[in-house]
Amino acid sequence: MTRTAKEYIRFRDEWERFNTGTEPDGTELDIGLEMLIARSHGQDRITARQIREVAYQLRFISDAEWAAYEYATLRRVIIEWASTSVSNEAARANLATIEMRRMMKSAKPSITAEELPEAPARYQQVRVG
Numbered sequence: 001m002t003r004t005a006k007e008y009i010r011f012r013d014e015w016e017r018f019n020t021g022t023e024p025d026g027t028e029l030d031i032g033l034e035m036l037i038a039r040s041h042g043q044d045r046i047t048a049r050q051i052r053e054v055a056y057q058l059r060f061i062s063d064a065e066w067a068a069y070e071y072a073t074l075r076r077v078i079i080e081w082a083s084t085s086v087s088n089e090a091a092r093a094n095l096a097t098i099e100m101r102r103m104m105k106s107a108k109p110s111i112t113a114e115e116l117p118e119a120p121a122r123y124q125q126v127r128v129g
Helices: 003-021 027-039 041-057 065-084 088-107
Strands: none
Touching: 003 027, 003 041, 041 065, 065 088
């Protein structure tokens, strides 16, 4: 619980910096991704390395709103994978889709969301009742 609370506070602080236009420090993200790789083995390590690469490439998106959307998609892909809801192969396919979307947007900044492959791990609002 303590670790989760600390991670939430760190996430909230990063989110606040993003919303106020303050440039977030990528050092913590880099360290976290390196630790993920160091702690993983076998197929998990391959997936962790791909996560690091996708996260790194997302830094070069100049449209802040688009970058935030893609980072949120990456976060959902990671959560699905970490919770073992999807296999390593499915997670890597999802990561490849994020990277393809980034490359297409980079090549043609005016491209619309409808022209891009569908974002993986789309947010699904929970219906209560």
